[in-house]
Amino acid sequence: MDRDLWAGLAVFAEIVEAGSFTKAAARMGLSPSALSHAMRGLEAKVGIRLLDRTTRSLAPTDAGENLLRQLRPAMASVEGALGTLDAGRTRPAGRIRINAHRMAAVHVVLPRLAAFAKTCPDVAVELIVNDGLVDIVAERFDCGVRHEGQLQLDMISVRISPPVPLVFAAAPSYLASCCAPQVPDELSRHRCICYRYTSAGTMHVWEFVSGESIIQRPVTGSFVTNDIDVMRDAAVSGVGVACLPAPHVEEHLKSGALVEVLRGWAPILPPNHLYYPHRRQPSAAFQAFIGAMRVPSEA
Known part of the structure; x- marks a missing residue:
């Protein structure tokens, strides 16, 4: 089979999976016009239209769907063969794409990347930060990082962090004009900084430790954002009370920029897990990355 036909088939599969020429081009590091040219060439070679395209959407034709x-399976077989070949390398090489929520990206993945880069200098890492829930298979990520309980089904998972404590905090400037809340019910008299999940559109529900159980209290947000850094900065500037991961505000608590409130009421988030689809033959690069990300005591 000629080389151009193989390339065209790969482009076709990528376009359908991505759902648009623009997204497929970004994944492949090419321009949309280059992909459009490749598709026209493929359809000319096979003599039949494979994609139905409009200005707003695209979908495979019946012939295209049958071809896909x-x-x-053939493409999966090729990837498996390449994985087997890569596993035989003495020096891991390739690219790894990770989708992680911001807290894990900043406080778990990044601190371990320098050592990984020294050990595996031929492995390129692409880290995409996204606090929403993502289909890592559909989006062509090698792995994702989320808290236990948020993992996609039928995935292999590896714990890469201990449990993550939360903390309720506010700036001294905010607390100077009102009494710090002592119990959750008092939050109804306070301005609260809330988080909205972009992918689901829902608000993060505040939880509180009560004895051995976790209780929920409705909190009305006077300020809502979808970014944890903005939440923290809003709290520092005196907008109100925020519920944040302790590692993300540790320095601010030490410096006095933030003050902990509702001490003893904050819950603990489950550990972060790296998760990925079942693979018959993970590449040497991916195996090395998993080893670098494991909790040190479990490595």
Whole structure:
């Protein structure tokens, strides 16, 4: 089979999986016009239209869908063969794409990347920060990082952090004009900084430790954002009370920029897990990355 036909088939599969020429081009590091040219060339070679395209959407034709149904197992077989070849390398090489929520990206993944880069200098890492829930298979990520309980089904997971304590905090400037809340019910008299999940559109529900159980209290947000850094900075500037991961505000608590409130009421988040689809033959690069990300005591 000629080289151009192989390339065209790969482009076709990528476009359908991404759902648009623009997204597929970004994944492949090419321009949308280059992909459009490749698709026209492929359809000319096979003599049939494979994609129905409009200005707003695209979908495979019946012929295209039939082709993809047979093409996907073949492509998976090729990827498996390449994985087997890569596993035989004495020096891991390749690219790893990770989707992680901001807290894990900043406080778990990044601190371990320098050592990984020294050990595996031929491995390129692409870290995408996204606090929403992502289908890592559909989005072509090698792995994702989320808290236990947020993992996609049918995934292999590896714990990469201990449990993460939360803390309720506010700036001294905010507390100077009102009494610090002592119990959750008193939050109704306070301005609260809340987080909205972009992917689901829902608000993060505040939870509180009560004895051995966790209780929930409705909190009305006087300020709502979808970014944890903005939440922290809003709290520092005196906007109100925020519920934040302790590692993310540790320095601010030490410096006095923030003050902990509702001490003893904050819950603890489950550990972070790196998760990925079942693979027959993970690449040497991916195996090395998993080893670098494991909790040190479990490595």
